[in-house]
Amino acid sequence: MYSRVITGAVSGIESVLAAVEVDASKGMPGFEMVGQLNNEVREARERVRVALKNVSVEIPPMRITVSISPAEMRKEGASYDLPIAVGILVSLGLIPEEGIKNTLIIGELGLDGEVRLVRGVLPIVQRAKQEKIMRCIVPIENVKEGAVIGGIEIIGVRTLRNTIEYLREAEERKAQRIVPAEQTLMESLEETIADVDFAEVNGQESIKRAVEVAAAGFHHILMVGPPGSGKTMIAKRIPTILPDLSMEESLEVSTIYSVAGQLDNKKALITRRPFLDPHHTISEQALAGGGRIPRPGVISLAHRGVLFMDELPEFRRNTIEILRQPLEDKRIHIARTYGSFVYPADFMLVAAMNPCPCGHFPDRNRCSCSEAEIKKYLSRISGPILDRIDVVTEAPRVEIRQLSAEMHNESSVDIKQRVLEARARQEYRYKDTTYQFNAELRPGDIKEYCKLDTKTQEMMEEVFTMMNLSARAYHKIIKVARTIADLDRKEDILAEHLSEAICYRMNDYKYWN
Amino acid sequence: MREDKEGIVQQKQYACWLDTIYWIASDTKYKLLRAAGSIQNVYNMEERQLAAIMGRKGCERFCQHRKRYTPQKVWNYIKELGIRYTYCEDSDFPRKLVCIPDPPFGIFYKGQLPAKNVAAVAIIGARKCSEYGKHMAETFALAFASQGIDIISGMAQGIDGISQKAALEAGGNSYAVLGCGVDIVYPKSNEKLYYQLLEHGGVLSEYPPQMEPRPMLFPPRNRIISALSDVVLVVEAREKSGTLITVDMALEQGKEVYTVPGRCTDSLSMGCNRLLRQGAVTATVPEDIIEDMRWGALPQKIDKQTSKVSWEKLSTIAQEVYAIIGVLPVTQERIVSLLREKKKTFTVPQICQGLVELELKGFIIFANRQYKRT
Numbered sequence: 001m002y003s004r005v006i007t008g009a010v011s012g013i014e015s016v017l018a019a020v021e022v023d024a025s026k027g028m029p030g031f032e033m034v035g036q037l038n039n040e041v042r043e044a045r046e047r048v049r050v051a052l053k054n055v056s057v058e059i060p061p062m063r064i065t066v067s068i069s070p071a072e073m074r075k076e077g078a079s080y081d082l083p084i085a086v087g088i089l090v091s092l093g094l095i096p097e098e099g100i101k102n103t104l105i106i107g108e109l110g111l112d113g114e115v116r117l118v119r120g121v122l123p124i125v126q127r128a129k130q131e132k133i134m135r136c137i138v139p140i141e142n143v144k145e146g147a148v149i150g151g152i153e154i155i156g157v158r159t160l161r162n163t164i165e166y167l168r169e170a171e172e173r174k175a176q177r178i179v180p181a182e183q184t185l186m187e188s189l190e191e192t193i194a195d196v197d198f199a200e201v202n203g204q205e206s207i208k209r210a211v212e213v214a215a216a217g218f219h220h221i222l223m224v225g226p227p228g229s230g231k232t233m234i235a236k237r238i239p240t241i242l243p244d245l246s247m248e249e250s251l252e253v254s255t256i257y258s259v260a261g262q263l264d265n266k267k268a269l270i271t272r273r274p275f276l277d278p279h280h281t282i283s284e285q286a287l288a289g290g291g292r293i294p295r296p297g298v299i300s301l302a303h304r305g306v307l308f309m310d311e312l313p314e315f316r317r318n319t320i321e322i323l324r325q326p327l328e329d330k331r332i333h334i335a336r337t338y339g340s341f342v343y344p345a346d347f348m349l350v351a352a353m354n355p356c357p358c359g360h361f362p363d364r365n366r367c368s369c370s371e372a373e374i375k376k377y378l379s380r381i382s383g384p385i386l387d388r389i390d391v392v393t394e395a396p397r398v399e400i401r402q403l404s405a406e407m408h409n410e411s412s413v414d415i416k417q418r419v420l421e422a423r424a425r426q427e428y429r430y431k432d433t434t435y436q437f438n439a440e441l442r443p444g445d446i447k448e449y450c451k452l453d454t455k456t457q458e459m460m461e462e463v464f465t466m467m468n469l470s471a472r473a474y475h476k477i478i479k480v481a482r483t484i485a486d487l488d489r490k491e492d493i494l495a496e497h498l499s500e501a502i503c504y505r506m507n508d509y510k511y512w513n
Numbered sequence: 514m515r516e517d518k519e520g521i522v523q524q525k526q527y528a529c530w531l532d533t534i535y536w537i538a539s540d541t542k543y544k545l546l547r548a549a550g551s552i553q554n555v556y557n558m559e560e561r562q563l564a565a566i567m568g569r570k571g572c573e574r575f576c577q578h579r580k581r582y583t584p585q586k587v588w589n590y591i592k593e594l595g596i597r598y599t600y601c602e603d604s605d606f607p608r609k610l611v612c613i614p615d616p617p618f619g620i621f622y623k624g625q626l627p628a629k630n631v632a633a634v635a636i637i638g639a640r641k642c643s644e645y646g647k648h649m650a651e652t653f654a655l656a657f658a659s660q661g662i663d664i665i666s667g668m669a670q671g672i673d674g675i676s677q678k679a680a681l682e683a684g685g686n687s688y689a690v691l692g693c694g695v696d697i698v699y700p701k702s703n704e705k706l707y708y709q710l711l712e713h714g715g716v717l718s719e720y721p722p723q724m725e726p727r728p729m730l731f732p733p734r735n736r737i738i739s740a741l742s743d744v745v746l747v748v749e750a751r752e753k754s755g756t757l758i759t760v761d762m763a764l765e766q767g768k769e770v771y772t773v774p775g776r777c778t779d780s781l782s783m784g785c786n787r788l789l790r791q792g793a794v795t796a797t798v799p800e801d802i803i804e805d806m807r808w809g810a811l812p813q814k815i816d817k818q819t820s821k822v823s824w825e826k827l828s829t830i831a832q833e834v835y836a837i838i839g840v841l842p843v844t845q846e847r848i849v850s851l852l853r854e855k856k857k858t859f860t861v862p863q864i865c866q867g868l869v870e871l872e873l874k875g876f877i878i879f880a881n882r883q884y885k886r887t
Contacts, residue, residue, distance in 0.1 A: 205846065205861055206846045207846065362881050370641055463869070
């Protein structure tokens with residue numbers, strides 16, 4: 001007898017519905033599986049056979065054929081175990097056909113019949129809802145992740161036996177056997193209180209200000225300073241001054257985490273801005289996304305959040321160069337034999353570095369690096385990457401007085417308030433365009449959105465000639481000045497805004513020459 | 514000395530030939546000259562006589578060299594490279610080089626030789642110098658150069674190169690004594706300076722062209738640096754520094770040694786401060802040396818700020834900020850915290866405004882991501 005079970009699969013970050021078709025008929029006994037299957041999927045045959053035996057279902061000596069469609073897609077992962085098992089049971093007549101009607105089934109099987117968690121449940125359930133599927137049967141550990149979507153019935157199952165009993169139940173009594181999971185969206189959104197705060201940072205006022213400016217306009221930022229000057233401490237607090245994730249953003253980010261297999265019942269939905277700080281030994285694949293069918297890399301996991309690269313020059317040059325495309329297009333394109341995949345990667349780059357290999361330049365009492373060494377160290381960061389960083393600030397060594405002093409520092413909430421206002425101004429200004437933030441402005445549009453009055457224009461010209469700026473540095477200064485004016489609630493850029501932007505400039509090519 | 518010009522040129526060719534034999538020490542060359550009577554005779558010397566001065570091995574190598582190269586051939590080669598040569602019996606050989614212990618036999622040079630009646634100061638110091646050292650070297654070199662005083666140094670990284678650059682920028686002349694052949698630019702980072710020196714001054718060396726720089730070549734060249742100058746000025750030196758070798762040589766030659774003092778705790782000032790303790794003369798401003806040497810007082814103290822907007826026209830914030838910034842560079846964050854300590858309640862954006870105003874008006878400069886006074 002023939003049966004058809006609906007399941008889902010992810011390819012890259014896209015999810016699709018797949019169908020597991022099973023046919024059990026007379027003939028030479030055997031168990032065949034077709035449909036461009038990967039090794040893990042093929043191994044499902046053994047897992048399913050043993051798991052069925054352990055729930056006391058003996059597969060009769062029949063010819064069983066399993067086909068997973070769409071056939072042109074390469075299948076991978078163990079999430080087909082449960083639908084295959086259910087398909088067999090239906091075709092053997094052990095589960096009524098109405099039981100699986102309009103139901104999506106997904107899950108990995110243990111030999112004892114336990115249903116284990118799988119990745120990608122969130123996007124698959126999302127897709128199922130779009131395709132008007134009524135009910136999804138998912139492993140119990142993925143149940144909260146699935147329930148996030150809402151408007152679709154999510155049934156968490158613990159074991160294969162559980163599943164069989166549920167499917168055999170008459171429709172009206174099903175809800176008594178396993179209660180559909182409640183939508184957990186609200187409760188997950190509530191726990192967004194951060195455990196770090198800017199109030200804990202003593203001193204370093206100019207860096208804090210620079211970070212505020214960067215956060216308000218989504219500018220990438222580079223902090224330069226000796227070890228122990230608080231660069232990492234400040235970077236960790238940047239997510240606390242960024243606006244909260246909106247519902248759509250949260251789903252978008254959670255989808256990436258789901259595909260990467262990083263969601264579970266404890267963390268069903270990503271509600272905080274991600275903060276990723278990869279170690280500098282990270283490989284290119286880990287950063288960009290790797291594997292035959294690539295999983296999202298660190299830059300995609302940092303989507304809508306902060307990617308903190310500490311000790312930037314210590315990263316391998318090739319690794320840093322990968323950032324070029326994402327910094328420009330806000331997504332990463334990975335091509336593999338099985339097709340090309342696009343992952344979103346719209347992050348705020350926060351980089352930190354020492355001024356020289358030993359870290360203490362220009363304090364010559366501590367630093368004994370030669371000029372050649374310093375140049376070599378700095379040259380590890382290429383121009384194209386530097387070009388994409390708008391704000392540069394330096395972190396000097398913190399003095400002991402400042403550390404021990406009882407200072408009243410602004411809390412993250414206060415700073416966040418200003419950032420929110422500045423962002424609201426940007427949203428209003430760019431409402432008819434594709435822009436979201438000042439940092440994205442292209443040179444052609446700068447003139448329209450960044451108006452300088454005569455006095456400021458004169459000043460900018462003076463600055464341009466005197467400081468010997470490049471056209472790119474000029475544009476960067478104006479974009480940053482735009483953000484500073486937004487923070488100051490001004491529509492026109494004034495001399496004071498420009499002055500501050502100049503202080504964050506990168507053109508100091510004494511550093512990079 | 515021969516009267517006819519041709520004879521002098523020929524003499525020079527023989528001397529140049531002798532001087533390109535790099536493994537003969539300069540005092541041996543003098544011995545050979547004394548024994549032979551004239552430079553031509555050195556070339557034609559008998560093996561027995563040579564062996565008496567240089568030993569058997571030296572004699573063999575000398576004869577091999579004699580067989581392979583003729584003075585004419587060497588001379589043409591040097592000319593092709595655009596290198597000039599002078600030696601101890603020549604009329605243009607710097608007199609200052611003759612009256613020192615272990616004088617060089619000859620000098621290869623590009624550009625010019627130091628002019629005879631011009632005062633010269635050697636400014637020397639650490640290769641890895643601090644911003645303070647850089648500032649002091651520039652200040653002294655600038656003042657000397659604008660007085661028409663030559664700057665002699667080693668074209669090394671750090672203090673040497675910085676002072677020579679500053680001298681050239683002020684329109685003065687500067688001479689570099691190298692520890693390698695004059696046709697080799699070492700260090701490479703000073704290539705631009707090298708070519709500038711050829712225009713306004715010269716590059717000198719006692720080593721033959723094509724000689725690669727080697728550690729052991731540098732201490733001997735230091736004696737030429739100090740010999741060519743009337744005063745040696747040490748700007749920054751660590752406790753164990755090559756600069757101190759030059760100082761020893763200068764003292765041996767009876768030159769005056771001046772030292773720029775530094776903080777006792779700075780490792781880059783340890784050498785300087787020790788020199789001061791040992792009796793070197795303190796130099797805090799260029800006038801100290803100019804007055805001591807009776808080179809004529811500077812006409813007027815150069816007031817850099819005359820060309821700028823006057824101080825009064827600056828905004829209050831800029832004035833307050835300027836008061837914080839010294840000659841030593843400070844970061845923006847440091848400026849903020851110093852102002853806080855003085856109980857000034859400027860916001861960071863206001864301070865930025867003050868900084869940019871000062872920078873635009875030329876009061877301060879932004880280098881290595883730090884601010885300092887010009």
